[in-house]
Amino acid sequence: MADYKQPHLNGAFYGPAIPPARTHRSIGRGGCDCCCLPCCLLSTILKLIFSIIIIVGIIVLVLWLVLRPNEIKSYVETATLSNFNLSNNTNNNNILNYNLSMDLSIGNPNKRIGIYYDYIESQALYDDSRIGFKILDPFYQGHKNTTLLHPEFGSRTAVLGDSVASTYKREKGEGFFYVDVKIYMKLRLKIWIFKFRGFKPKIDCTLKLPVPSDGTSTTVSTFERTKCDVDY
Numbered sequence: 001m002a003d004y005k006q007p008h009l010n011g012a013f014y015g016p017a018i019p020p021a022r023t024h025r026s027i028g029r030g031g032c033d034c035c036c037l038p039c040c041l042l043s044t045i046l047k048l049i050f051s052i053i054i055i056v057g058i059i060v061l062v063l064w065l066v067l068r069p070n071e072i073k074s075y076v077e078t079a080t081l082s083n084f085n086l087s088n089n090t091n092n093n094n095i096l097n098y099n100l101s102m103d104l105s106i107g108n109p110n111k112r113i114g115i116y117y118d119y120i121e122s123q124a125l126y127d128d129s130r131i132g133f134k135i136l137d138p139f140y141q142g143h144k145n146t147t148l149l150h151p152e153f154g155s156r157t158a159v160l161g162d163s164v165a166s167t168y169k170r171e172k173g174e175g176f177f178y179v180d181v182k183i184y185m186k187l188r189l190k191i192w193i194f195k196f197r198g199f200k201p202k203i204d205c206t207l208k209l210p211v212p213s214d215g216t217s218t219t220v221s222t223f224e225r226t227k228c229d230v231d232y
Contacts, residue, residue, distance in 0.1 A: 072115070073107040074203045074228040076181070077148070081209045084177055086168045094164050096131055099154040100124060100179065104205070104228075107146040114190035115141045124153040125180040127167045131158040151181065172211055181205045183228075204229045 079102040086096050108115050117139050124132030132153030141147050171177050183203035189196045205228035 069113060070109045071230055071232070072201065073105075073109060074183075074205070074230055075105045076205050076207060076226040076228065077103040077105050078225075079103075079207055079209060079223045081177065081179075082212055084209075084212060086165065094160045094162075095156070096126065096158045096160060096164075097156045098131070098158075099152075100132065100209075101150070101152040102181065102207070104149040104151060104181075104183070104203075105146055106141070106149065106203075108141045109144060111143055112191065114143060116188040116190065116195070117141065117185055118188060119184075119186040120149070121184040122149075122151040122153075123182045123184075124151075125182065126177070127160060127164045129158075129160040129164065131155055131160070131179075151183075175211050177209045177211060179207045179209060181207060199232070202231045204231065 079100065082099045084096070084098040086094060089095055106117075120136040120138065122132075122134045122136055123130055132155060134151055134153065136149055136151065139147060168177075182205075185201055185203070187197075187199040187201065189199065205226060207226060208224070210222050
């Protein structure tokens with residue numbers, strides 16, 4: 001067998017091609033080009049904002065699961081109406097003579113939230129005209145607690161709108177007067193040692209009051225317990 005002879009290579013070596021040198025530098029996987037610093041800065045800010053939103057959302061979810069906040073509950077337990085009479089004065093103005101007292105319950109159903117009632121304003125309205133106004137004393141309400149308030153209204157000089165005469169006549173014939181009582185409040189919530197302000201709920205109660213007979217009044221025995229709407 002003839003001997004195999006390697007061809008003469010003239011001193012040169014022909015190996016695999018050498019890749020060209022890189023003309024730019026990368027910063028980690030998925031990093032930004034060093035020539036686009038504004039893009040890197042904007043991307044970092046957006047990631048930071050997104051992370052903060054996620055963290056805040058998780059904190060809010062955990063607090064909600066732990067605290068389970070519930071709205072306050074309110075009822076008119078009893079109401080007494082007397083001297084509900086409409087008349088005209090010499091200037092042909094409508095004047096309502098009346099006395100209204102009531103027991104209003106406000107319940108805090110929360111297990112871990114206390115409530116400071118810093119401001120409580122009560123108003124009585126008949127036929128969309130305000131006939132009574134009173135500021136009630138502030139108080140603190142603990143967890144799962146119910147407080148009874150006693151708003152009282154009375155007036156002999158309430159000047160009402162033009163439609164009140166027909167409303168009064170119709171409701172007196174039907175046997176019931178409808179009086180709206182609105183409670184405006186400013187609250188602070190107490191959670192552990194922290195206090196949060198800025199809550200301004202409104203309680204709206206529509207009272208269906210039997211027409212008082214002459215010399216008598218709507219009493220506890222004839223008034224039906226009424227649930228009030230709470231609007232935040």
